[in-house]
Amino acid sequence: MTPHYSIDYCPRCGAGLLGIRICGLGTDEPHGLVVCDECESIWLEPDVTTPHQYPDASDARCPKCSDPLWGPQSRWATSADLVQLGWQDRVDPQLNGEPDDHIA
Ligand SMILES: [Zn+2]
Ligand SMILES: [Zn+2]
Secondary structure, three states, rough: OOOOOOOEEEOOOOOEEHHHHHHOOOOOOOOOEEEEEEOOOOEOOOOOOOOOOOOOOOEEEEOOOOOEEEOOOOOEOOOOHHHHHHHHHHHHHHOOOOOHOOOO
């Protein structure tokens, strides 16, 4: 699945988009992640100069809450999610995917 909002191309694999995900939906502590849609590198901040990590490829988990990276508590961020995270200024508009009204 393609991210709705991305900050850049992945500096690790050079092919993926660094999509913004929100995780912890339905909890008191929703949090943002930056995830490459190709190699699954994860950044905890919308800044690729910060350290990144690779999840276990067979059982990818969120580094913050340890729930499944692709689980139901997580999704590619919507525009409202970006505002909640305070990351709306980090998006590169040229990399935007589908508009919000196409989110399933
Ligand atoms: Zn990548
Ligand atoms: Zn999480």
